[in-house]
Amino acid sequence: MASTEGLVPITRAFLASYYDKHQFPPLSDDVSRLCDEIRSVARDLLQGRTLSEGESLLVREAESTPPHKIDENMWKNREQIEEILFLLKRSNWPTMLQQSTAQDAELGAVLLRLKEKFESALKLLVTFQARNSEHVFNTVMTYLPQDFRGTLIRQQKERSERNKQAAVEALINSGGSIREQYALLWNQQMERRKQLAQLGSATGVYKTLVKYLVGVPQVLLDFVRQINDDEGPMEEQRHRYGPPLYSLTKMALNIRLYLSLLWRHLEAGKLQGNQIPILEKAVDVYASELERFIKFIGNVFVNAPFFITAEDAGAIEASKNEEYQEVSVAAGKTHEVSLTVEDINSYIAWDFSLIQGRLNLQDIGFSLEYEDSSGKKTPILPYKRYESDQGNFCACIAGNYKLVWDNSYSSFFSKVLRYKVDCIPPVVESSASANQVEG
Template sequence: MATTEGLAPITRTYLARYYDKYPLPPLPDATTDLAARLRALSADLAAVAPIAPGQHLSSTCKQLQQKSTPEDAEIVCTLDDIEAKLKDMLKKLEQFQLQKADNVFNTVMTYMPQDFRGTLIRQQRERSERNKQAEVDALVSAGGSIHDRYALLWKQQMERRVQLAQLGSATGVYKTLVRYLVGVPQVLLDFIRQINDDNGPMEEQRERYGPALYTLTKLVLAIRLYLHVSLARYGQRKIEKDDIAVLQQAVVIYTKEFLKFTEFIGEVFVNTPFFISAEDAGAMDARKSDEYKETIIPAGKTHEVILSVEALNSYIAWDFSLQQGALNMVLDIGFHVEHISPSGEKTLILPYRRYEADQGNFCTVSLGSYKLVWDNSYSSFFKKILRYKVDAVPPVVEPALPAMEL
């Protein structure tokens, strides 16, 4: 686990100085000019032949492909080329999203204690990513459009941000998962909790580089609108060569500039400081969270803790050590775990063994209570000072997300 000692989360003020070193090159004037021309062409065409409800590009394209005139063949060839370029950009966008999400997640995990918490969080994320890919595959198999895929990818990216923020706010399944055992740096929790805030650290990036992305998005929406309207009224009037030239130029500009934008943001993102010194940040909350308990186990006695499990695949986890006594002797203590069913039947889960300290966990396969027992009954003279923390961690499942309007 990397240390965050002496560090504080990035602030907008600090990021402003950092981003000053990375000015975004301006987009060509043609970007907005072409979007405006395509919108104007679409408006004129829609006035002549409004689009019928439920009309889709796919059916119109199939009809166009069945035509045999050289002019139609040329149009089909142009549309195929445009489709290939847009699909290629969509693939690059998917890769860009996954790479940036991985970068943030791996950075966060670098500062997480390397124990069962990290394992569970990684497993949860792997399941989440598999589910997201299955959603995309299902959409493609069902014939979803590029627009549908863009909408789904955006929704999934927002879900990743919500899941990440849950680590910092310790909500849902992460409440016990992250808070269990001291070791998660508070500065890390502060960072990931505020990452999605309207005035959080990423807002500086959005304000600086967002307008260019919005401009490119307007261009691709204008491209899609023109394609839809022009094909919808193709039977009434052929697409003019000058108009198709405008469309082709718009697609070239969009794909070229969007690729440049993602490459630029990728470089900025890789070098973005997630943490800075407390001196640079101005102040750091040095408060530490320590939820260990301490108890004295007299000679000849035991100490028991009972944890209740209400969901299968929960984790019983513990971390304990013995505090050194006055005689500076190396001491140990017996420890075992047993399950108590709702009917009162006892089953040994972790066999008895003597430890100086131990940290471990196991996945439950039965509901009921789990009793953790520290045994000092074999000692005739020496008490044991036990410092421990235990918890029953709920199964890691996908958090329920509110429906998003796209």
């Protein structure tokens, strides 16, 4: 069991600083250009056509805004790739492309090459999703006691996954469409998120484990409950990496729409010179940019920590919200900063140093105390003299706290103190549906 002592769940501010070091190079301009081109040609193919219900649905989806979540877009791309692969099966080609002329043979070779491109993209995407999901689960499990509790949770997961796979196979065997399969797969993904949130709150399928969860780090339970809040850490991930993925989702939808309309157009024996080349270019760009994005994001995700020290969290939050302050603490005087802690398990974090003074006098006393409603003071952090210090304290009682810098022992020399402090609120539990880890 890995130790979580002194750790807190990652914060959005921390992820922002982490993602600053991992900036995704912009997508090729060809993505938007070719997406616009195939959309324009698709509109031409729509002229004078009565659309089927499925085609109307696909048109609306191609014109709508992609989903907001990273993993939902991954599933959406995977669904569209499978739909495109279905259309690219030789048995589903338009009749005119299955003829034996030299031109048809050349077109067939192009279509088979595009099919291979999508098959490679699908394999890469499936592997990424499986590895990412397993990474999240295994990382969580390393912080659980390595005894029967962990075994029970793993058994529950394995049983749940077998049931999910059986449900998908039953749908396929009954003739379910690709759309229906992916609706089921996404519902199952939501169920995984719900179960992970239940692990965090020891409810639902984990309710019977409540009395056995003594020893499970609270920081872990906090993490799995709050990581995917609307304004939580994963929102930073969506903010940084969502836009390029949304563009790829739109491109996949438009490629599928274009191919669907083109197939129906070709059934009528109509083929224009630019229809296949534009498809070929769009597929090449989509496949290469999707591969680049998945490899990049996979490396970012696998190296991103789940937990950080409260000191790091405090330092990052403070730098985000407040600049360092400077104050001259006169000889024989003290400087105090009061913080009101509204919720227990909040972290009081500090970072300070002295920036002038004689070398042999370059220190200052520092202590932390709690003051109750009656004015009674209780020492929290014992008095000690420092040149500089970074630290934090987890408040087990709400109320007023004072950070005190003491220069009263100096008879002649003032000290210039550079500091910042912050109170980091605790992670609060919200509804299970909003507290889910993307994987």
